[in-house]
Amino acid sequence: ADEAAMAAARARQDRLTKPPGSLGVLEELSVRLAGVAGACPPPLPEPVAVAVFAADHGVHAQGVTAWPQEVTAQMVANMRAGGAVVNAFARQVGAAVRTVDIGVASELPAGPDLIAAKVRPGTADLTREPAMSRGEAERALLAGAEIAGRLADEGYRLLATGDMGIANTTASAALIAAFTGADAEAVTGRGTGVDDAMLAHKVDVVRRALARHRPEAADPVGALAAVGGLEHAGIAGFLLGAAAARVPVVLDGVIAGAAALVAAALAPRVADVLIAGHRSAEPGHDAALRQLGLRPLIDLDLRLGEGTGALLAVPLVQAAARTLREVATFDDAAVSER
Amino acid sequence: ADEAAMAAARARQDRLTKPPGSLGVLEELSVRLAGVAGACPPPLPEPVAVAVFAADHGVHAQGVTAWPQEVTAQMVANMRAGGAVVNAFARQVGAAVRTVDIGVASELPAGPDLIAAKVRPGTADLTREPAMSRGEAERALLAGAEIAGRLADEGYRLLATGDMGIANTTASAALIAAFTGADAEAVTGRGTGVDDAMLAHKVDVVRRALARHRPEAADPVGALAAVGGLEHAGIAGFLLGAAAARVPVVLDGVIAGAAALVAAALAPRVADVLIAGHRSAEPGHDAALRQLGLRPLIDLDLRLGEGTGALLAVPLVQAAARTLREVATFDDAAVSER
Known part of the structure; x- marks a missing residue:
């Protein structure tokens, strides 16, 4: 697995407009998908x-x-x-x-x-x-x-x-x-x-x-x-x-x-x-x-x-991959952080 | 909920080409969907x-x-x-x-x-x-x-x-x-x-x-x-x-x-x-x-x-509803039973 893509995915999960960690198991799954694909965000896993x-x-x-x-x-x-x-x-x-x-x-x-x-x-x-x-x-x-x-x-x-x-x-x-x-x-x-x-x-x-x-x-x-x-x-x-x-x-x-x-x-x-x-x-x-x-x-x-x-x-x-691909970051969406 | 539709759904689950009970929680969910709809099979719950x-x-x-x-x-x-x-x-x-x-x-x-x-x-x-x-x-x-x-x-x-x-x-x-x-x-x-x-x-x-x-x-x-x-x-x-x-x-x-x-x-x-x-x-x-x-x-x-x-x-x-709607019975598919 591509460690750089995984690190980028972890960092991106923490910037998405949601409390960090609040997607539970799906966050680490999204990181693994990035690692397999060698890209963050990973492609949507379909068909x-x-x-x-x-x-x-x-x-x-x-x-x-x-x-x-x-x-x-x-x-x-x-x-x-x-x-x-x-x-x-x-x-x-x-x-x-x-x-x-x-x-x-x-x-x-x-x-x-x-x-x-x-x-x-x-x-x-x-x-x-x-x-x-x-x-x-x-x-x-x-x-x-x-x-x-x-x-x-x-x-x-x-x-x-x-x-x-x-x-x-x-x-x-x-x-x-x-x-x-x-x-x-x-x-x-x-x-x-x-x-x-x-x-x-x-x-x-x-x-x-x-x-x-x-x-x-x-x-x-x-x-x-x-x-x-x-x-x-x-x-x-x-x-x-x-x-x-x-x-x-x-x-x-x-x-x-x-x-x-x-x-x-x-x-x-x-x-x-x-x-x-x-x-x-x-x-x-x-x-x-x-x-x-x-x-x-x-x-x-x-x-x-x-x-x-x-x-x-x-x-x-597929939903896990979509988080990294589609969800806005705090900066993009002008949402305040803690 | 419609008890007759639920009974029909339970009976149908036992005739589908799979071991009885093998769909676990989804079987009872399909029965509940039939009960709410008042029909077996229930309609596909969409949109x-x-x-x-x-x-x-x-x-x-x-x-x-x-x-x-x-x-x-x-x-x-x-x-x-x-x-x-x-x-x-x-x-x-x-x-x-x-x-x-x-x-x-x-x-x-x-x-x-x-x-x-x-x-x-x-x-x-x-x-x-x-x-x-x-x-x-x-x-x-x-x-x-x-x-x-x-x-x-x-x-x-x-x-x-x-x-x-x-x-x-x-x-x-x-x-x-x-x-x-x-x-x-x-x-x-x-x-x-x-x-x-x-x-x-x-x-x-x-x-x-x-x-x-x-x-x-x-x-x-x-x-x-x-x-x-x-x-x-x-x-x-x-x-x-x-x-x-x-x-x-x-x-x-x-x-x-x-x-x-x-x-x-x-x-x-x-x-x-x-x-x-x-x-x-x-x-x-x-x-x-x-x-x-x-x-x-x-x-x-x-x-x-x-x-x-x-x-x-x-x-x-939706998958639970599909079982009742789309899966063949033992008779339909000519599959042997135990």
């Missing part, structure tokens, strides 16, 4: 695109969710038809939706509305073998990075992450445990809504995966391959690509948080471009955000995924 | 207008703020020129800004961009006498109600409250103490940023005002007249007018919270149309929201006023 990375999970066979696996593909079809919540929220905030098949188990109909980037048809069952090979993890990382780069080339100036993948909170919990050192129980949650018995089983599945593979933050790609999902790999790459293009990215919930831990382990400076859109109801998300040093903008007990929590935060990010 | 009620406070003479009183009029001029934060945020969310002189101490230049509704040029010093007469409080209430009704007639389908008035957090604290029974110290905060000594003095001023006037929730207009501000009266009336027109209103921070307590004491059903936009950093705001039974949508340490916190919540309110 916006959300990339929804869809994939399936071999661990589904372990009974960690009440939803059938085919829902992943069905929801991708729903998104392509414009009927999912992510589509409604994207219309609200004026964002484009790009759906990415990074590893759905079934064949999806091709079309200009789908980015075909399938690395493999779902991961393997991480309780029995690595979820994917190191090479597959690398291919998914590169695919995600390429998508971010392409969106930046197309002129998008704010990106958001989305995900779709039945059972992906299980892989997220394993990744978060690996990268934060937290216990499986502390970071495994109810996902889309499992009961007490299934939650206990899910914790056990995560614990067994960690015991089998011993994933370590010191080997981020190895950990990702062992216990992650293809959408985690795609999103982690997407964050790297966005950082390379100096485009800020709004993270969605726990899947994005897990992917961000991978990306930050690979390249710590990626954190400069990350904005936490919301705090998920999923307990592992808090652990991930703490480690990333990010404070979420929205906190409304959402646990849907798809990019919904990221999109809701988009107007807040 | 939006924010009314900024500006007034001065006689208690300014007691040294409860570091800002000179003339800043109220200067900031009204800044808003009319489009240079305040409320203007920038209104542009972000597509809201119209209406500035209302309900009681600024000085004469303001007339113009089509100002609603001239001055009841008196600032309140009296509430440590020495009632802030205003009962008749003045009633006139300000009616002026506010009339403005809400006019905006509804003009076609606005979502309203937001704003305020501008140097020293108005002192009157807010006195009102909140009167209507919640809380101690002065628990509900008096730093406002736009007072130091420890001035805060202690401010608490003492609030305590003396309460001791002198003994305002009681059982006499809302009397309490408002004794320790309130003209913007509190205007906003309380605005809420009543919005409820009468069945238009939902997003509340800004602590000033709106204090005014909402007055309005709810006058007409409990007004609560049906109220949406808490954000949680202010001011401690009295929490006490007000608790009593009103409202959970704020945004919580970012804002303490600016003007309507800024209300406007930031507008896209969230």
Whole structure:
């Protein structure tokens, strides 16, 4: 991030016609946007695109969710038809939706509305073998990075992450445990809504995966391959690509948080471009955000995924930029100071 | 609120293509919007207008703020020129800004961009006498109600409250103490940023005002007249007018919270149309929201006023309505259920 632009943004915030500090979290966010852009004021972060990375999970066979696996593909079809919540929220905030098949188990109909980037048809069952090979993890990382780069080339100036993948909170919990050192129980949650018995089983599945593979933050790609999902790999790459293009990215919930831990382990400076859109109801998300040093903008007990929590935060990010761009200073407006 | 529309909205939320409950607070918000509109799905709550009620406070003479009183009029001029934060945020969310002189101490230049509704040029010093007469409080209430009704007639389908008035957090604290029974110290905060000594003095001023006037929730207009501000009266009336027109209103921070307590004491059903936009950093705001039974949508340490916190919540309110209007059901989209 550009320290001079950030210092200029801090100084400008203190000259705007409002009590210093009275915009709370949005003031520091505006400073970060200036830092990413290398300019004060920063450009308005628009247009916006959300990339929804869809994939399936071999661990589904372990009974960690009440939803059938085919829902992943069905929801991708729903998104392509414009009927999912992510589509409604994207219309609200004026964002484009790009759906990415990074590893759905079934064949999806091709079309200009789908980015075909399938690395493999779902991961393997991480309780029995690595979820994917190191090479597959690398291919998914590169695919995600390429998508971010392409969106930046197309002129998008704010990106958001989305995900779709039945059972992906299980892989997220394993990744978060690996990268934060937290216990499986502390970071495994109810996902889309499992009961007490299934939650206990899910914790056990995560614990067994960690015991089998011993994933370590010191080997981020190895950990990702062992216990992650293809959408985690795609999103982690997407964050790297966005950082390379100096485009800020709004993270969605726990899947994005897990992917961000991978990306930050690979390249710590990626954190400069990350904005936490919301705090998920999923307990592992808090652990991930703490480690990333990010404070979420929205906190409304959402646990849907798809990019919904990221999109809701988009107007807040744009409003933060607008303060530096549009608000008069005390001198400009002839307003008295204390 | 229309119970049948609310029941239909709850049932529809459970049929949308997402795990039941996964949109957290936004699901119940969508149900409330259906209840206010008397229809499921409710109409999209747009266009939006924010009314900024500006007034001065006689208690300014007691040294409860570091800002000179003339800043109220200067900031009204800044808003009319489009240079305040409320203007920038209104542009972000597509809201119209209406500035209302309900009681600024000085004469303001007339113009089509100002609603001239001055009841008196600032309140009296509430440590020495009632802030205003009962008749003045009633006139300000009616002026506010009339403005809400006019905006509804003009076609606005979502309203937001704003305020501008140097020293108005002192009157807010006195009102909140009167209507919640809380101690002065628990509900008096730093406002736009007072130091420890001035805060202690401010608490003492609030305590003396309460001791002198003994305002009681059982006499809302009397309490408002004794320790309130003209913007509190205007906003309380605005809420009543919005409820009468069945238009939902997003509340800004602590000033709106204090005014909402007055309005709810006058007409409990007004609560049906109220949406808490954000949680202010001011401690009295929490006490007000608790009593009103409202959970704020945004919580970012804002303490600016003007309507800024209300406007930031507008896209969230609209997104909640969109879920019921635009998201496919499991049947529509042929998505499997658990």
